[in-house]
Amino acid sequence: MSEFNLDDCPRIRRGFRLQWEPVQNCDVLLYPEGMIQLNESAAHILKLVDGQRSIAQIIAQLQEQFPDVQGLDEDVLTFMGVAYAQFWLESC
Amino acid sequence: MHNSGLSPAKTVQSPPLWLLAELTYRCPLQCPYCSNPVDFARSGEELTTAQWIEVFRQARELGAAQLGFSGGEPLVRQDLAELVKAARDLGFYTNLITSGIGLTEKRITELSDAGLDHIQISFQAADEEVNNMLAGSKKAFAQKLAMAKAVKAAGYPMVLNFVTHRHNIDRMDRIIELCIELDADFVELATCQFYGWAELNRAALLPTREQLDRAEKVTQKWREKLAAENHPCKLIFVTPDYYEERPKACMNGWGSLFLDITPDGTALPCHSARQLPIKFPNVKEHSVQHIWQESFGFNKFRGFDWMPEPCRSCDEKEKDFGGCRCQAFMLTGDASNTDPVCSKSEHHGKILAAREQAEHAPLGVEQMVYRNEKMSNIIIKG
Ligand code: SF4
Numbered sequence: 001m002s003e004f005n006l007d008d009c010p011r012i013r014r015g016f017r018l019q020w021e022p023v024q025n026c027d028v029l030l031y032p033e034g035m036i037q038l039n040e041s042a043a044h045i046l047k048l049v050d051g052q053r054s055i056a057q058i059i060a061q062l063q064e065q066f067p068d069v070q071g072l073d074e075d076v077l078t079f080m081g082v083a084y085a086q087f088w089l090e091s092c
Numbered sequence: 093m094h095n096s097g098l099s100p101a102k103t104v105q106s107p108p109l110w111l112l113a114e115l116t117y118r119c120p121l122q123c124p125y126c127s128n129p130v131d132f133a134r135s136g137e138e139l140t141t142a143q144w145i146e147v148f149r150q151a152r153e154l155g156a157a158q159l160g161f162s163g164g165e166p167l168v169r170q171d172l173a174e175l176v177k178a179a180r181d182l183g184f185y186t187n188l189i190t191s192g193i194g195l196t197e198k199r200i201t202e203l204s205d206a207g208l209d210h211i212q213i214s215f216q217a218a219d220e221e222v223n224n225m226l227a228g229s230k231k232a233f234a235q236k237l238a239m240a241k242a243v244k245a246a247g248y249p250m251v252l253n254f255v256t257h258r259h260n261i262d263r264m265d266r267i268i269e270l271c272i273e274l275d276a277d278f279v280e281l282a283t284c285q286f287y288g289w290a291e292l293n294r295a296a297l298l299p300t301r302e303q304l305d306r307a308e309k310v311t312q313k314w315r316e317k318l319a320a321e322n323h324p325c326k327l328i329f330v331t332p333d334y335y336e337e338r339p340k341a342c343m344n345g346w347g348s349l350f351l352d353i354t355p356d357g358t359a360l361p362c363h364s365a366r367q368l369p370i371k372f373p374n375v376k377e378h379s380v381q382h383i384w385q386e387s388f389g390f391n392k393f394r395g396f397d398w399m400p401e402p403c404r405s406c407d408e409k410e411k412d413f414g415g416c417r418c419q420a421f422m423l424t425g426d427a428s429n430t431d432p433v434c435s436k437s438e439h440h441g442k443i444l445a446a447r448e449q450a451e452h453a454p455l456g457v458e459q460m461v462y463r464n465e466k467m468s469n470i471i472i473k474g
Pocket residue numbers: 119120121122123125126127128163164165191463
């Protein structure tokens with residue numbers, strides 16, 4: 001599995017695109033000849049991935065957005081684990 | 093969808109998420125495993141730029157998200173960049189599926205400016221000589237290499253596609269090595285499927301089980317090596333269903349997510365369906381919505397009601413939808429039969445016989461029929 005640190009700034013890998021699909025009623029990640037439907041929390045996280053924010057900043061921002069949600073940091077780290085392992089994301 | 097609450101509720105049709113635009117059957121190469129119909133020379137006039145864009149618009153409205161530009165060789169169309177731009181503006185993820193012939197650095201820049209998302213280049217083999225022989229062209233290989241490099245240099249993600257068969261599959265190690273050298277992001281190692289020209293040449297193309305096993309092992313070794321290096325390249329190995337006991341879930345079910353528009357506007361539920369004795373609708377006469385939701389052709393094998401035995405009462409039907417309709421038609425003469433790949437099919441012997449032939453009496457390369465217009469016309473005249 002890929003390594004990443006809290007102060008890494010992830011960006012979406014070239015050729016991958018996050019997009020809202022009205023007909024599917026969800027956000028999807030599009031890539032060469034494929035598409036993954038994202039659940040809401042994955043979409044929230046991915047929308048903050050811009051190559052500028054660090055993972056720590058993404059967590060902080062989400063905590064501000066959703067102050068009532070418990071264990072947000074773990075959700076983000078789990079998602080990052082998957083996203084790095086699948087090479088959807090890379091560090092700048 | 094149009095449920096006003098007054099009409100009886102219909103099951104909502106899933107959207108055609110994948111749109112394939114076969115822009116043209118023209119192609120400078122002559123691959124003997126080409127999946128284009130063998131009578132392509134009879135195909136009608138190609139859709140115009142405006143007609144294509146209208147198809148994209150309508151399909152996008154229905155929910156299509158992935159758009160593949162293929163052919164033939166899509167680069168033959170001079171309006172390709174214009175089509176890409178229109179599709180991208182509509183929100184499609186745009187894939188160019190090319191042999192690399194006709195690609196230049198200038199065109200790569202043009203396509204990139206138009207917003208093209210990804211380029212897939214197909215190779216015939218990893219060796220210059222075999223590649224060129226299979227492609228029916230002396231310069232094909234060098235051109236492909238140069239263009240694969242240019243595609244990467246332009247920052248594109250790149251899929252390399254190798255159609256494998258008995259004459260190149262033993263070189264799997266070199267094929268993968270070449271792909272890594274070229275810095276591919278995804279590599280498709282697809283044993284050729286027997287449709288179109290490939291079906292004509294099956295006796296010369298089908299590898300033996302032993303060849304296949306070896307190739308799969310080589311691929312697995314490479315996967316482990318890449319994983320150990322945390323290398324992003326992904327290897328996709330597609331086995332020919334001739335060596336399976338259960339058919340593939342062809343197109344994930346008839347009319348379930350795949351919509352193919354052929355050069356003259358005929359709409360198909362899969363790219364080889366044209367050979368079936370079914371009249372398929374044309375976008376020149378019907379809206380994409382009508383075609384997808386209402387047309388006879390797209391509903392013919394939807395769901396499970398059309399199935400005869402043994403599929404009808406089989407508990408695996410939701411997994412494989414009874415397999416491929418085209419294969420059933422080619423091998424049994426009836427498109428609604430169980431795909432003979434399935435060991436429950438009474439025609440499974442045909443598949444066993446093909447394996448037998450691959451083992452003991454294959455045809456040589458020189459006996460293959462190459463895909464070109466002259467051959468296509470001869471085949472039409474029969
Ligand atoms: S398979 Fe070969 S001949 Fe057929 S369209 Fe592709 S490049 Fe052309």
